[in-house]
Amino acid sequence: MTAFLIRRLGFAVVTLFAVLTLVFVLVRIVPGDPAQVILGDQASQEAIMALREKLGLNRPIHAQYLTFISGALVGDWGTSMVTGRPVIQEVLNVLPWTIELTLISLVIGIVIGVPLGIAAAVKRNRFTDYAARIASLLGLSFPPFVSALLLLLGFAILLPWFPVISARSGSATAWFQSITLPAINLGLITAAYITRVTRSAMLEVLQEDYVRTARAKGVPINAVIIRHALRNALIPVITIVGLYLGILIGNSVLTEIVFSRPGLGKLIVGALNQRDYTMLQGMMVIYTLVVVVVNLATDIAYGVADPRVKLK
Amino acid sequence: MKRKLSLGLAVAACFIAGSAFAQKKTLVIGMGSADAGKLDPHLASTTPDKGLLNYIFNGLVRIKPGQASPDFIEPDLAESWTSNKDGTEWTFKIRAGVECHHGYGPFTAADAAYSITRASNKATSNYSGDFRAVDKVEAVDATTLKITLKNPVAGFLGYVSNINGGNMVCKKAAEEMGDGFGKKPVGTGPFEFAEYQPQQFVKLKAHKKYFRGAPQLEEITYRYIPADSSRDLAFQSGELDMIYGKQDQTWVDRTSKLPGVVVKAMEPGEMSALYLNVTSKPLDDIRVRQAIAHAIDRKAIVVFKGAGTSREAVSVVPSGYLGTDEKAPLYPYDVAKAKALLAEAGYKDGVTVKTIHTTLTGMQTLIEAVQAQLKKAGINLEIELVEHATFHAQIRKGLSPIVHYQAARFPVADVYLTQFYDSNSIVGKPTAITNFTFCDIADSEIRAARVEQDAAKQKMLWKTAQEKLVKNVCGIPIYEQLQLWAWKANLDLGYDLVGSLNLSPPITEKTRFKN
Numbered sequence: 001m002t003a004f005l006i007r008r009l010g011f012a013v014v015t016l017f018a019v020l021t022l023v024f025v026l027v028r029i030v031p032g033d034p035a036q037v038i039l040g041d042q043a044s045q046e047a048i049m050a051l052r053e054k055l056g057l058n059r060p061i062h063a064q065y066l067t068f069i070s071g072a073l074v075g076d077w078g079t080s081m082v083t084g085r086p087v088i089q090e091v092l093n094v095l096p097w098t099i100e101l102t103l104i105s106l107v108i109g110i111v112i113g114v115p116l117g118i119a120a121a122v123k124r125n126r127f128t129d130y131a132a133r134i135a136s137l138l139g140l141s142f143p144p145f146v147s148a149l150l151l152l153l154g155f156a157i158l159l160p161w162f163p164v165i166s167a168r169s170g171s172a173t174a175w176f177q178s179i180t181l182p183a184i185n186l187g188l189i190t191a192a193y194i195t196r197v198t199r200s201a202m203l204e205v206l207q208e209d210y211v212r213t214a215r216a217k218g219v220p221i222n223a224v225i226i227r228h229a230l231r232n233a234l235i236p237v238i239t240i241v242g243l244y245l246g247i248l249i250g251n252s253v254l255t256e257i258v259f260s261r262p263g264l265g266k267l268i269v270g271a272l273n274q275r276d277y278t279m280l281q282g283m284m285v286i287y288t289l290v291v292v293v294v295n296l297a298t299d300i301a302y303g304v305a306d307p308r309v310k311l312k
Numbered sequence: 313m314k315r316k317l318s319l320g321l322a323v324a325a326c327f328i329a330g331s332a333f334a335q336k337k338t339l340v341i342g343m344g345s346a347d348a349g350k351l352d353p354h355l356a357s358t359t360p361d362k363g364l365l366n367y368i369f370n371g372l373v374r375i376k377p378g379q380a381s382p383d384f385i386e387p388d389l390a391e392s393w394t395s396n397k398d399g400t401e402w403t404f405k406i407r408a409g410v411e412c413h414h415g416y417g418p419f420t421a422a423d424a425a426y427s428i429t430r431a432s433n434k435a436t437s438n439y440s441g442d443f444r445a446v447d448k449v450e451a452v453d454a455t456t457l458k459i460t461l462k463n464p465v466a467g468f469l470g471y472v473s474n475i476n477g478g479n480m481v482c483k484k485a486a487e488e489m490g491d492g493f494g495k496k497p498v499g500t501g502p503f504e505f506a507e508y509q510p511q512q513f514v515k516l517k518a519h520k521k522y523f524r525g526a527p528q529l530e531e532i533t534y535r536y537i538p539a540d541s542s543r544d545l546a547f548q549s550g551e552l553d554m555i556y557g558k559q560d561q562t563w564v565d566r567t568s569k570l571p572g573v574v575v576k577a578m579e580p581g582e583m584s585a586l587y588l589n590v591t592s593k594p595l596d597d598i599r600v601r602q603a604i605a606h607a608i609d610r611k612a613i614v615v616f617k618g619a620g621t622s623r624e625a626v627s628v629v630p631s632g633y634l635g636t637d638e639k640a641p642l643y644p645y646d647v648a649k650a651k652a653l654l655a656e657a658g659y660k661d662g663v664t665v666k667t668i669h670t671t672l673t674g675m676q677t678l679i680e681a682v683q684a685q686l687k688k689a690g691i692n693l694e695i696e697l698v699e700h701a702t703f704h705a706q707i708r709k710g711l712s713p714i715v716h717y718q719a720a721r722f723p724v725a726d727v728y729l730t731q732f733y734d735s736n737s738i739v740g741k742p743t744a745i746t747n748f749t750f751c752d753i754a755d756s757e758i759r760a761a762r763v764e765q766d767a768a769k770q771k772m773l774w775k776t777a778q779e780k781l782v783k784n785v786c787g788i789p790i791y792e793q794l795q796l797w798a799w800k801a802n803l804d805l806g807y808d809l810v811g812s813l814n815l816s817p818p819i820t821e822k823t824r825f826k827n
Contacts, residue, residue: 030702031698031701031702031705031706032699032701032702032704032705033701033704033705036701036704036705036708037701037704038350038357038438039357039438040357040358040438041704041719041746042357042721042731042745042746043357043438043745044441044737044743044744044745045708045739045740045741045742045743045744045745046441046742046743047434047438047440047441049742050434054435082349082350083347083348083349083350083494084350084491084494085495090510093510093511094510094511145539149541149545152542152545153545156545156549157545157548157549160549163546163549163551164542164545164546164548164549164551165535165537165542165546165551165552167512257346257538257539257542258539258541258542259542260512260535260537260539260542260546261511262509262510262511262512263511266346266347266511266538267511269346270346270347273699273700273701274701275701
């Protein structure tokens with residue numbers, strides 16, 4: 001286990017380094033000038049050049065790279081070029097909002113998706129299966145901002161149960177009110193995804209010999225499904241959930257925007273539009289870290305789900 | 313679960329009912345951006361930041377709330393002012409009894425002098441260029457400020473009014489906080505900064521010691537809601553009292569139908585114009601430029617954009633500015649003439665011209681309409697769409713032979729003419745601003761008008777400059793887009809709103825909710 005962790009951490013460092021370099025280059029290849037964005041459209045060329053100097057954008061590219069990498073190594077990601085606020089602080093300000101939304105919608109996705117997937121597999125080619133498949137197809141093909149607007153129209157305007165601006169805090173009621181619609185919006189999409197994966201994994205396992213044997217020796221059907229089939233079908237489901245968690249954080253941006261919630265996605269899009277190099281770099285470091293950690297957690301989860309998997 | 317939910321509903325209902333009876337003292341504004349930028353008045357460059365800072369700061373003078381023209385300049389922190397005959401020495405009498413926010417003490421001439429010096433300094437201000445002519449700023453005594461200019465400046469009072477570099481900061485606070493001033497801006501206006509929540513809101517509290525009297529409102533929450541539809545819904549549900557509108561006619565039509573709502577299209581108009589690079593082929597042939605000008609139907613564009621929210625452009629300077637030639641000799645819509653001109657120039661079978669264009673929705677629909685109009689005259693406009701920041705970078709490298717630009721400026725002809733048509737402003741030069749046309753034909757008039765003290769002569773110079781630029785087709789003015797806002801009918805702004813130079817309606821000490 002320890003050797004496994006060390007090896008994986010080694011990989012993580014290499015990945016992180018590669019991503020940092022890539023991001024550093026990419027943000028600079030994209031046309032557009034942060035100094036110009038900051039100064040607005042009435043700025044003179046002189047003022048723009050002066051600001052570029054001040055921001056260190058006129059320094060040789062390798063010098064900028066060294067500053068960036070050495071800063072990143074000691075955890076200093078600089079300050080946002082646009083707002084002047086420290087990158088780490090900007091990220092930490094909104095990170096809890098994103099984590100909260102992602103985790104809750106993931107739970108909703110699992111709670112709905114796994115049982116629905118099982119039901120669809122067991123009742124293959126019958127009404128339940130068709131219903132589940134149509135529902136999940138709908139969930140996957142529906143753009144999240146459309147479903148978000150529909151939820152707001154339905155449950156904030158027609159039935160004024162929830163606020164449109166879903167970013168309240170303070171009391172438990174306020175929190176519940178502001179997380180419900182965004183979490184349902186993202187959760188339903190996740191559920192659609194998980195339903196499909198669970199269904200296909202279960203279908204495969206249900207055809208295995210040991211399932212037939214278990215049924216033949218008289219194990220009750222529910223016990224076969226839960227104990228024999230599901231346990232084995234979980235491995236691909238975990239893989240997908242792990243991968244999806246990374247995507248989910250990125251996908252949350254549209255949900256964040258429509259529900260007016262703070263979040264990482266919104267921060268990335270804003271930084272991109274403004275060519276905020278330092279901000280983008282800092283965000284990518286964090287995003288990569290999250291994906292690396294999630295993947296590691298997924299690998300560990302394999303071991304828990306399947307005793308045959310040894311973490312070497 | 314059901315019980316919990318209904319309990320929550322009951323609580324919410326009580327809350328809503330309660331607030332309906334008491335007089336509302338908090339104004340919630342929904343702005344169309346994702347987050348606050350720089351909340352330092354000398355650095356802020358975006359409409360959302362400028363709008364908010366307007367509630368916090370004063371100028372030496374101000375444009376009367378609700379107006380958008382320097383004709384309405386009135387005293388603000390300075391009660392009176394005088395200047396010498398040639399306009400190079402200005403003396404301001406600073407009002408006594410003005411208090412800075414957060415207990416930073418009285419505002420005196422020393423603060424005003426510090427503020428102008430700060431706004432003139434490249435390191436602390438993005439508006440230092442506006443104060444290039446400033447030679448000396450002195451606080452003669454606590455209530456007297458003297459500004460000496462190297463040369464006269466057209467519309468100088470505009471630069472010390474309550475916008476951009478003219479906003480007066482409190483010296484002690486600005487020195488104490490240094491670079492951090494934008495985190496807690498300290499001014500003298502009716503509202504003081506209270507709280508910032510990233511990507512959510514800025515909260516302002518009433519400045520009880522405001523020199524015009526304590527504000528009627530107790531609090532302003534300035535919310536950042538980038539999605540147009542979410543802002544509309546939150547306005548509809550009552551979570552917002554005032555919103556920045558989606559800038560098109562359908563929004564106006566839809567929002568006007570809501571009960572108890574005021575929708576306003578206010579000044580200034582942002583003028584859309586095409587800027588033609590007169591040194592690039594085939595635009596170096598004036599007949600090709602004239603053909604393009606003749607092929608654009610401004611009337612049809614206004615019908616397309618909505619008559620209530622837009623109007624035809626009148627000159628290369630937007631209408632209503634000091635010095636605008638309201639009857640500039642714009643080329644009339646005439647497709648046959650356009651075709652004849654093209655044929656004369658040797659493009660019998662049509663001509664292809666190119667523009668690099670932003671994906672900003674409002675601007676994109678306009679250029680597509682123009683493209684369709686030009687097609688009728690045999691002019692094929694190739695549009696290369698790029699994202700907004702890329703657009704700004706590329707047009708400033710002179711990469712786009714035709715630039716479509718939409719802007720409002722301080723309403724003095726000099727500002728527009730200097731930025732868009734003075735040859736010093738040609739993109740690529742060290743002094744560049746936004747001259748995409750490479751035209752220099754009106755330089756002498758623009759520069760002479762800048763220092764001319766005789767108002768009538770100055771006007772004539774500006775008129776000549778505009779005529780030259782129009783005739784030579786350096787720029788093709790198209791239409792002007794007004795600023796769209798909506799608010800609850802029970803909100804009394806406390807003044808008549810015609811317009812606002814920073815594009816957001818001012819909130820003053822008199823703004824209140826009617827019972």
